[in-house]
Amino acid sequence: MPTLKIDHDHCTECRMCYVVCRELDINAVYVALEPLHRIEIDARACTYPGCTACLMYCPAEGSIVEVESGRSMVPPPPEAWRRRGSALPV
Amino acid sequence: MVDLPGKALAQELIAQSRAESRSTPMEAVIDAVRDGRFHDEHAFRLIGRLWTLERMFYYVYGGWGQGLELNDFPASVKYLFSRQIYDDSTHEMLYMDTILRQGWAPTQQDVFRHPNGRFVMDSALAYYVFSLRNFATYAHTIRIAALNLGAKILELGWMEGLAEALPDGELKGVFTSQFVENRSHVNMGRRIVEESVSRPIDAELCRWACAAVKADYTRFLQELSDLILDRKTVTTPVATAPVND
Numbered sequence: 001m002p003t004l005k006i007d008h009d010h011c012t013e014c015r016m017c018y019v020v021c022r023e024l025d026i027n028a029v030y031v032a033l034e035p036l037h038r039i040e041i042d043a044r045a046c047t048y049p050g051c052t053a054c055l056m057y058c059p060a061e062g063s064i065v066e067v068e069s070g071r072s073m074v075p076p077p078p079e080a081w082r083r084r085g086s087a088l089p090v
Numbered sequence: 091m092v093d094l095p096g097k098a099l100a101q102e103l104i105a106q107s108r109a110e111s112r113s114t115p116m117e118a119v120i121d122a123v124r125d126g127r128f129h130d131e132h133a134f135r136l137i138g139r140l141w142t143l144e145r146m147f148y149y150v151y152g153g154w155g156q157g158l159e160l161n162d163f164p165a166s167v168k169y170l171f172s173r174q175i176y177d178d179s180t181h182e183m184l185y186m187d188t189i190l191r192q193g194w195a196p197t198q199q200d201v202f203r204h205p206n207g208r209f210v211m212d213s214a215l216a217y218y219v220f221s222l223r224n225f226a227t228y229a230h231t232i233r234i235a236a237l238n239l240g241a242k243i244l245e246l247g248w249m250e251g252l253a254e255a256l257p258d259g260e261l262k263g264v265f266t267s268q269f270v271e272n273r274s275h276v277n278m279g280r281r282i283v284e285e286s287v288s289r290p291i292d293a294e295l296c297r298w299a300c301a302a303v304k305a306d307y308t309r310f311l312q313e314l315s316d317l318i319l320d321r322k323t324v325t326t327p328v329a330t331a332p333v334n335d
Contacts, residue, residue, distance in 0.1 A: 015179075015183075018183065022186070022198055025197045025198070025199070027187075027190050027197075027198075030183075030187045030191070031180060031183045031184050031187055032267075033184070033260065033263035033264060033267045034263075034267055035267055035269070035270040035271075037180045037184070037267060037271075
């Protein structure tokens with residue numbers, strides 16, 4: 001399964017991804033335990049491509065990347081919209 | 091170079107708070123960690139209550155923010171305050187992440203309902219929160235002096251002691267990763283007091299507010315320490331003054 005990661009060269013640390021992930025109780029986005037407290041994605045908890053909620057709210061182009069293909073998922077490509085919500089908890 | 095008007099006051103408040111920072115009720119918790127009497131359940135109580143307090147800062151800072159325009163502070167003061175709100179929000183996230191990662195609760199909703207994460211009105215935590223919120227009617231310089239050069243220095247002191255004693259890498263990281271931001275808040279407070287507190291009456295208000303906030307914060311720390319170590323909290327009566335029309 002493909003996985004997501006944050007590209008810190010583009011991320012503005014607005015934390016919308018953190019907020020929506022927490023609200024959905026997926027809890028894959030977390031704050032790293034280092035002084036910069038950057039946002040990271042735990043691939044073991046993330047349900048992408050089933051859930052693409054973080055991609056829908058991310059405002060910074062290129063800041064969430066699909067690890068395997070290396071392509072930017074922000075703004076989300078059309079297939080991400082079609083898959084939207086399919087693996088969200090009921 | 092012109093001397094900043096509040097420089098001596100800032101130094102005085104910092105020195106007083108630093109002198110008190112390693113004699114708070116949290117020293118008993120640090121001793122318990124060193125003696126191997128601090129286990130998973132104690133850690134959940136600690137992180138759960140700190141999360142409850144930290145999330146209430148959204149409420150405190152919301153009230154404070156409303157008063158910022160009234161006194162027409164310079165842009166730097168507003169920037170520093172917004173930075174502080176962001177940092178304290180980060181710390182709230184750190185505590186929640188830890189609770190979920192450690193498996194102490196499955197979801198954030200569960201932590202809201204759990205005794206370790208629930209906000210209780212009749213508590214020292216609530217008293218401290220409402221006391222801080224009431225500083226919304228004071229000038230921003232006064233309340234920042236009270237929080238950043240008072241309670242935050244106490245917090246930094248016990249957190250440094252606790253982090254040093256904690257053997258667990260992840261739990262230690264929750265605290266050590268906050269140090270830079272916490273020191274930065276102290277420096278923000280120092281700068282604001284140095285630059286903006288010039289009148290003797292404001293200096294007196296800063297001294298009073300700083301002592302009041304530290305007393306309220308220490309009452310919360312006593313409650314927290316008692317909860318962690320299974321002790322009964324003996325509440326000391328709060329000084330009240332009759333109000334007449």
